[in-house]
Amino acid sequence: MSRSKTKKAVKGRGRPRSPETREKILKAAYEMLNQVGFMDLTIEGVAERAEVGKPTIYRRWKSKAALAMDAFLEAVNPEIAFPETGAVKEDFREQMQKIVKLMNSPRGEVLASVIGCGQSNEELIAAFRENWLIPRREDAKRIFQRGVERGELREGIDAEIAIDALYSPLFYRLLLKHQPLTDRFVDELVDIVIDGLVVK
Numbered sequence: 001m002s003r004s005k006t007k008k009a010v011k012g013r014g015r016p017r018s019p020e021t022r023e024k025i026l027k028a029a030y031e032m033l034n035q036v037g038f039m040d041l042t043i044e045g046v047a048e049r050a051e052v053g054k055p056t057i058y059r060r061w062k063s064k065a066a067l068a069m070d071a072f073l074e075a076v077n078p079e080i081a082f083p084e085t086g087a088v089k090e091d092f093r094e095q096m097q098k099i100v101k102l103m104n105s106p107r108g109e110v111l112a113s114v115i116g117c118g119q120s121n122e123e124l125i126a127a128f129r130e131n132w133l134i135p136r137r138e139d140a141k142r143i144f145q146r147g148v149e150r151g152e153l154r155e156g157i158d159a160e161i162a163i164d165a166l167y168s169p170l171f172y173r174l175l176l177k178h179q180p181l182t183d184r185f186v187d188e189l190v191d192i193v194i195d196g197l198v199v200k
Contacts, residue, residue, distance in 0.1 A: 024050045025057055029071035033110055038068055038117045038124065065124040069131045072110060076102055082139050088147035089194045092140075092166060093186060099167075100181045103174045112174055137163055153197045165193045 028050035032041050043064055047054045061067040079102060082095045102108060118125030140163045147153035169189055173181050 021050075021052060021056065022060060025052060025060070025067070026071045026074045029067050030075050033068055033071060034106060037110070037113045038064075039113075041068060043067070063123055063127075065121065065127045068114065068124070069127040072107075072114065073131055076107060080136075082143060088143055088150075088152050089190055091143050092194065093190045096166065096170065096186045096190065097183050099170060100183065100186055103170065103181050108174060115171070115175065136167075140166075147197075151199060153194075154199050157197055162193065162197060166190070 025046060029041070029046045032045055032049065036045075041064060043054055043057055046067065047057055050057075057067065061070065080095065080098045082091055085091050085094065103111065114124065114128055118128055137160075141159045144153065144157055144159045144162065148155055148157065166189065169185075170181065173179050173185075179185070
């Protein structure tokens with residue numbers, strides 16, 4: 001093989017993407033998201049804070065919206081995973097209490113900001129649906145299916161409606177702030193919704 005072809009082949013492979021660089025970028029983006037919100041978040045600012053070039057960010061994320069959602073979810077996903085208690089009601093109760101804890105923290109304001117800004121930013125709300133909403137709903141559907149298989153819940157449940165009934169009130173209170181988000185609220189909500197789905 002000629003020398004020129006060897007150089008071309010090496011160049012074509014490109015520089016491998018470093019996990020450490022990705023972590024630095026996400027950490028910087030998350031910090032800025034908390035400090036300035038989505039509207040004032042910039043790729044330039046993230047690049048400066050992470051000490052990388054803008055092209056390094058754009059090779060991994062096509063837009064600010066995609067980066068912001070990845071940064072937020074990287075930080076919060078481990079905290080809101082479903083437990084496996086062996087009972088559907090307790091699985092939902094514990095997971096929803098985790099979400100309420102998140103919503104009552106400064107990150108709840110970030111979440112509210114993302115949803116609010118998404119009303120005029122189709123790319124952001126699409127990223128929110130794809131990366132937050134859909135995966136969470138799929139997890140919840142699996143919990144419902146486990147409950148049916150164990151004989152806890154009746155068959156024929158419309159999981160989409162049940163999920164809306166459980167989680168929509170949390171976001172309603174997060175966004176409108178007309179009532180507090182508390183564990184007691186979660187307890188009563190779970191009791192009302194799940195008790196209507198049990199085998200009788």
